[in-house]
Amino acid sequence: MYIRSKYIAMNPIQMVDLKAQYLRMKDDVDAAIHEVIDATAFINGPAVQFFQKELETYLDCRNVIPCANGTDALQIAMMALGFKPGDEVITASFTYVATAEVIALLGLTPVLVDVHPETFNIDPEAVERAITSRTVAIVPVHLFGQCAPMEQLLEIARKHNIHIIEDTAQAIGAEYRFSDGKARKAGTMGTIGATSFFPSKNLGCYGDGGAIFTQDDALAAKIRMIANHGQRVRYYHDEIGVNSRLDTIQAAILRVKLKQLDDYASRRNALAKRYDEAFSALPFLKIPKRSDFSTHVFHQYTLITEGIDREALKKHLEEAHVPAMIYYPVPLHMQKAYTSERYTEGAFPVTEDLCARVISLPMHTEMQEDQLLHIIDTIRSFKY
Numbered sequence: 001m002y003i004r005s006k007y008i009a010m011n012p013i014q015m016v017d018l019k020a021q022y023l024r025m026k027d028d029v030d031a032a033i034h035e036v037i038d039a040t041a042f043i044n045g046p047a048v049q050f051f052q053k054e055l056e057t058y059l060d061c062r063n064v065i066p067c068a069n070g071t072d073a074l075q076i077a078m079m080a081l082g083f084k085p086g087d088e089v090i091t092a093s094f095t096y097v098a099t100a101e102v103i104a105l106l107g108l109t110p111v112l113v114d115v116h117p118e119t120f121n122i123d124p125e126a127v128e129r130a131i132t133s134r135t136v137a138i139v140p141v142h143l144f145g146q147c148a149p150m151e152q153l154l155e156i157a158r159k160h161n162i163h164i165i166e167d168t169a170q171a172i173g174a175e176y177r178f179s180d181g182k183a184r185k186a187g188t189m190g191t192i193g194a195t196s197f198f199p200s201k202n203l204g205c206y207g208d209g210g211a212i213f214t215q216d217d218a219l220a221a222k223i224r225m226i227a228n229h230g231q232r233v234r235y236y237h238d239e240i241g242v243n244s245r246l247d248t249i250q251a252a253i254l255r256v257k258l259k260q261l262d263d264y265a266s267r268r269n270a271l272a273k274r275y276d277e278a279f280s281a282l283p284f285l286k287i288p289k290r291s292d293f294s295t296h297v298f299h300q301y302t303l304i305t306e307g308i309d310r311e312a313l314k315k316h317l318e319e320a321h322v323p324a325m326i327y328y329p330v331p332l333h334m335q336k337a338y339t340s341e342r343y344t345e346g347a348f349p350v351t352e353d354l355c356a357r358v359i360s361l362p363m364h365t366e367m368q369e370d371q372l373l374h375i376i377d378t379i380r381s382f383k384y
């Protein structure tokens, strides 16, 4: 144990080890960055179009529109669908704030609903109950790397003639299997998909980045126009738009990393399996459930604590230099900025319970065996 502690001090464990990942592909990434600098093609350079095409092929999606970040991707999607102030958009109460933020920013009404207690994803029955005559869209978030129940959600959307905008910031590469056996990649099933290339995401760049996906060519043209100041022809602005571009340098880096995305997902799954094996018999932890209709790309490995003081476990981990994070500590409906007379504390019991009990462990593609053993030993030695 002493020898391992010394090893851990010299090789600190990170939630996401971006440095180790960079070192593994340094030559390719450096060459890609230098090519952009040599060409001084910083804005809309060739790498942006190449990346767009490569991602379209990877996702089997007719249109990928790169943009500046995942929050913009969601906002532009809602602008392109022409939603008007007062329109209602349903999303999960257990998600990152960006999802609800853009709904509110556009003057739309975020309508939050509860999630499934084991998969953490939006509950279709709660969605159905929340639909009114003003509902224009559902925004399922494929949380922590696993698809929301899309088949049911698509059916609800069809029935009520509303849109689905998939927030796939955490699940790029995950695959959904329909009951007829057909499979589709996360983000390509709804009217629009929105993703983020934030550095710690499964497909992360070296700054900010995002993209919008759609199978609809006419909608893609509109999205492209809105992301480019509302112009199709330079200096002729048909609509109010935004300025949201993916930098060429980021696109060049993403081209290198996209080639490895499936390999990363396998490594993340291998690590998750080791965690599962180590923790499944512990009475104070529940390992993450896999849905039978989706692959998991483990953006996060999130455990549910049972009958213990979560803070005590977190402290125990910190003392052993094992980082852990709480995604997310406060439900959206209890955030100061999003409180509403619609919801009171207790409105979403599953979300509130999860926020009090979940804990996420380091999850990345460069975990060393000694680091993993140290995390496992530390958790197993927790006295409760």
Ligand SMILES: Cc1ncc(COP(=O)(O)O)c(C=O)c1O
Residues within 6 Å of the ligand: 069, 070, 071, 072, 095, 096, 098, 099, 141, 167, 169, 170, 195, 196, 197, 198, 208, 209, 210
């Ligand atoms: C679920 C979800 N949606 C949206 C976003 C926003 O992405 P970005 O940080 O690129 O704006 C994130 C990422 O942080 C996210 O996790």
